[in-house]
Every structure is written in structure tokens, then in C-alpha cells.
Amino acid sequence: MTPAPISIFIVEDNTWYAELLEYKLTQNPDYAVRRFATAQACLDSLSEPPDIITLDYTLPDGRGDEVLRRLKERLPDVAVIVISAQEDIRTAVGLLQQGAYDYLVKDEETADRLWYTVGNIVQQLALRRENTRLRKQIGQKYDAKRAIRGHSPAMAQLFTLIDKAARTNITVSIVGETGTGKELVAKAIHYGSDRREAAFVAVNVAAIPRELLESELFGHEKGAFTGAIARRVGRFEEAHRGTLFLDEVAELDFSLQAKLLRVLQEREVCRVGGTGAIPFDARLMVATHRDLASEVREGRFREDLYYRLLGLPIELPPLRDRGDDVLLLAEGFLHEFCQQNSLAACTLSEDARQKLLRYSFPGNVRELKALVELAAVLAENGTITATDLPLRSPHPAPSGLDGTLPADESLRAQTTAIVQHYLDRYEGNILEVAAKLQIGKSTIYRMIQNQEVQVR
Ligand SMILES: Nc1ncnc2c1ncn2[C@@H]1O[C@H](COP(=O)(O)OP(=O)(O)OP(=O)(O)O)[C@@H](O)[C@H]1O
Numbered sequence: 001m002t003p004a005p006i007s008i009f010i011v012e013d014n015t016w017y018a019e020l021l022e023y024k025l026t027q028n029p030d031y032a033v034r035r036f037a038t039a040q041a042c043l044d045s046l047s048e049p050p051d052i053i054t055l056d057y058t059l060p061d062g063r064g065d066e067v068l069r070r071l072k073e074r075l076p077d078v079a080v081i082v083i084s085a086q087e088d089i090r091t092a093v094g095l096l097q098q099g100a101y102d103y104l105v106k107d108e109e110t111a112d113r114l115w116y117t118v119g120n121i122v123q124q125l126a127l128r129r130e131n132t133r134l135r136k137q138i139g140q141k142y143d144a145k146r147a148i149r150g151h152s153p154a155m156a157q158l159f160t161l162i163d164k165a166a167r168t169n170i171t172v173s174i175v176g177e178t179g180t181g182k183e184l185v186a187k188a189i190h191y192g193s194d195r196r197e198a199a200f201v202a203v204n205v206a207a208i209p210r211e212l213l214e215s216e217l218f219g220h221e222k223g224a225f226t227g228a229i230a231r232r233v234g235r236f237e238e239a240h241r242g243t244l245f246l247d248e249v250a251e252l253d254f255s256l257q258a259k260l261l262r263v264l265q266e267r268e269v270c271r272v273g274g275t276g277a278i279p280f281d282a283r284l285m286v287a288t289h290r291d292l293a294s295e296v297r298e299g300r301f302r303e304d305l306y307y308r309l310l311g312l313p314i315e316l317p318p319l320r321d322r323g324d325d326v327l328l329l330a331e332g333f334l335h336e337f338c339q340q341n342s343l344a345a346c347t348l349s350e351d352a353r354q355k356l357l358r359y360s361f362p363g364n365v366r367e368l369k370a371l372v373e374l375a376a377v378l379a380e381n382g383t384i385t386a387t388d389l390p391l392r393s394p395h396p397a398p399s400g401l402d403g404t405l406p407a408d409e410s411l412r413a414q415t416t417a418i419v420q421h422y423l424d425r426y427e428g429n430i431l432e433v434a435a436k437l438q439i440g441k442s443t444i445y446r447m448i449q450n451q452e453v454q455v456r
Pocket of ligand 1: 147148149150176177178179180181182183184185247289329365366369439440441442443
């Protein structure tokens with residue numbers, strides 16, 4: 001797409017000088033220049049607002065400061081460069097304080113200096129335009145209806161809840177197995193809400209060592225502890241006016257649960273080693289794969305914090321309970337993958353569809369995505385058959401997983417055995433294991449924490 005031209009108004013009553021500036025600026029074909037001999041003529045033409053105005057300080061119908069004020073009233077964002085015959089520091093400072101972008105004195109180098117100043121403004125404009133474009137794109141990306149696929153009744157209910165959550169600031173608690181789309185839902189709510197222009201900050205509580213987590217969340221002052229060589233702003237502060245998403249919130253230990261509760265009650269954070277309280281305005285969303293209510297019953301999670309965090313509860317069903325959504329998702333991921341990799345479009349054969357429908361997907365949507373992407377690479381002649389869907393792990397796992405839905409009781413045991421097998425094989429390298437099995441690191445950390453698996 002060709003970028004929009006930069007519109008520049010030259011307001012100058014000296015025709016020769018105006019032509020000189022125009023001649024210089026039009027050397028860039030992207031600059032569309034118009035000339036005005038009076039302030040009024042320029043003010044009358046603002047219905048098509050320019051990006052930049054060069055303003056002669058002494059015009060027949062007004063002084064620069066007065067014209068600048070009127071221009072800024074009408075177009076607060078326009079960049080105005082005032083050009084004056086006199087070098088007067090006090091006038092220059094006054095104009096800059098009034099919002100002028102720059103103040104240039106008329107001499108033989110003015111046209112060159114104007115060229116550079118305009119160049120700087122154009123760079124900033126390009127960044128601003130890019131920023132707006134990206135924000136729009138991100139907003140679309142996380143438009144719940146677009147990013148989250150699913151037609152099953154459970155998903156229809158989910159879309160209703162996302163809409164409701166996006167309309168208010170209510171805390172949202174999302175529960176679901178690994179890879180069911182908890183973070184995706186949190187983003188959809190954030191980007192559908194009034195907070196979309198500010199940051200979405202995600203923190204995986206299970207992935208950060210306990211001793212670093214407090215400073216990660218609340219920040220620290222320089223010298224607060226060994227290694228705190230500079231002040232650090234915490235995630236709560238980073239999420240100011242936006243959303244803070246605390247993933248795996250059930251893994252918080254008791255002392256941090258107490259601190260989080262205090263922060264949420266006071267709506268203020270205190271940096272580690274700091275004395276003052278800093279107010280914040282972040283919307284909170286939390287996620288966990290655990291049943292928080294039973295964590296409370298078992299005495300592992302504070303009841304008062306539970307009620308603070310519960311807000312609007314959203315439960316994400318495992319993929320195996322979403323019926324035909326498996327096929328809808330598979331086809332969507334296939335289409336995207338083939339497009340992104342310039343592959344010819346692929347379709348799923350009937351036996352492949354049946355295999356996907358029967359599989360249990362312990363890694364849920366994340367696993368499905370990885371599986372069909374691999375299948376797209378393996379497939380011949382644009383058709384994915386059952387054999388292109390290698391449900392078995394490439395390394396012999398110590399379980400009898402045969403790729404189809406096993407009995408519920410044995411599923412957890414099989415998952416645990418597979419993860420343990422890979423941890424042993426890759427000498428406890430969690431990143432590597434997570435990548436090989438296409439599961440979240442947090443799932444592995446969680447299994448280690450629960451002593452379901454060990455790093456040996
Ligand atoms: N309904 C859906 N439609 C399209 N893509 C989805 C859907 N659900 C999940 N995904 C995709 O699946 C992957 C995993 O999703 P996400 O990270 O949100 O899961 P999670 O539940 O937060 O995982 P974890 O528990 O491991 O943190 C992402 O690539 C996400 O875009």
C-alpha cells in the first residue's frame with residue numbers, strides 16, 4: 001500500500017520566499033504543498049487538515065503567537081513550524097511553550113533546516129500511523145469472534161460471557177486444562193474492552209521462582225536486595241489503565257496470596273524496598289487449571305482472596321468435549337498454516353477426520369494446532385490422511401497410548417508417564433520438553449511442583 005502523502009501548508013506573505021520553501025519541500029514527491037498568503041486563508045482551509053504548517057511570524061493579518069493559538073485550537077495535533085525574520089529567544093521560547101514544533105530564523109539556510117525539521121516530523125508521523133495501524137490490527141486479532149473458533153454450545157456460551165466481561169471492569173477468573181485457550185480468552189476480553197489502548201500484561205506465576213515473583217509483580221527500588229542494581233517497575237504498574245493477567249494463580253504461595261489481597265483491597269502497590277504506596281488502575285484477570293474452590297477447601301488457597309478473584313468465572317471445556325469444533329479448528333489452523341507457508345491448500349480425508357474426533361487431546365487446542373501443521377507438511381497431494389496424523393510420540397513412550405481416547409482413569413497416568421519419559425530423555429530441560437510435546441512450560445512446572453514428575 002502506498003503511504004498517504006504528507007500535507008504541508010506554507011503560510012507566508014512574501015511570494016518569493018514562499019516559492020523558495022515550496023521548491024525545497026516539493027523535492028520530496030510525497031509532500032503535497034499548498035501556499036497561503038494570509039492567516040485567514042489558511043484558517044479557512046482547515047477542513048482538509050494538513051500534517052504540517054510552516055507559519056511566518058509576521059503576517060499582514062496576524063502575529064505568529066495569535067495565529068498559532070487559533071491553529072492549535074482547531075488542530076491540536078498539527079505540527080507548526082514558526083519562521084521569523086528576527087532571532088528573539090523569548091519569543092521562540094513562548095511559541096514552543098504554546099505548542100509550536102520548532103522556531104526557525106529566516107536566513108540563507110532556512111530552507112535546508114526546514115527540510116530536516118519536516119523530515120523529523122514525517123518520521124514521527126510514520127511511527128504514529130504505524131502505531132495506530134498495529135493497534136487496529138491487534139484489536140482485530142483479538143476480536144473474540146475472529147480469534148476464537150468454535151461453534152459448539154459451550155463455545156457459544158463463552159462468546160456471550162466474553163462480551164459481558166468486555167463491557168465492564170469485573171475481575172475474570174478463567175479455569176481450563178492446559179492449551180484450552182485461557183490466555184486467548186483473556187486477550188479477547190482486554191481487546192474488546194475500553195482498556196484496549198493500554199497494555200495487556202501477562203504473568204505466568206508458575207514459571208517465575210518464588211523469590212523473584214514479588215519484585216516481578218510489584219517492582220523494587222534500587223538496592224532493595226542483592227542484585228537490585230536499578231529501580232524496576234512491577235507488572236501491576238506496567239498494566240496501568242490496561243489489564244494484568246495472572247496465569248496459574250493457584251500456584252501463589254501463602255505470603256504472596258496475602259500481599260496480593262492487600263494490593264487488591266488498597267488498589268495500591270508498594271515496591272520491594274520502597275516506602276511509598278503507588279496507586280494503580282489495572283483490570284485483573286486470573287487463570288488456573290485447578291478448581292480454586294477445592295484449593296480453598298483443602299486449605300491451600302485463602303478464602304478471602306478466592307472471593308476477591310472469582311469475579312466472573314469462565315470455564316473452558318477441554319477440546320475433547322467440544323464435538324465437531326475439533327474439525328472446525330483443524331481446518332482453520334490448516335488453512336492459516338498453508339497460507340503462511342505458501343503451501344497448496346490441504347483437506348482432511350474422512351479417516352483423518354475420524355481419527356481427530358476420537359483422539360483425547362491432552363494438550364487441547366495447542367496440541368491440535370501442532371498436529372495439523374505437521375500433517376500439512378507430511379501430506380501428499382493436498383490430502384491429509386490418518387497416517388499423516390502421528391498421534392504417537394516420535395520417541396517410544398512408556399505408556400500404551402495408542403492415539404485414540406483411552407479410559408479416563410488412565411489418561412492422567414499416561415500423560416504423567418510421557419512427560420517423565422521426556423524429562424529423563426532431555427535431562428530435565430523443561431524448555432526442550434515443552435517444545436517437543438507442544439505443551440506449556442507451566443504445565444511441566446506444575447507437574448514438578450505437585451511431585452507428579454521429577455527432574456532426575
Ligand atoms: N478456540 C480457539 N480458536 C483458535 N485458537 C485457539 C483456540 N483456543 C486456543 N487456541 C490456540 O491454542 C494455543 C493455546 O492457547 P492458550 O495459550 O490461550 O491456552 P492456555 O489455556 O492459556 O494454555 P496454558 O494453560 O498452557 O497456559 C494458542 O496458539 C491459541 O491461539
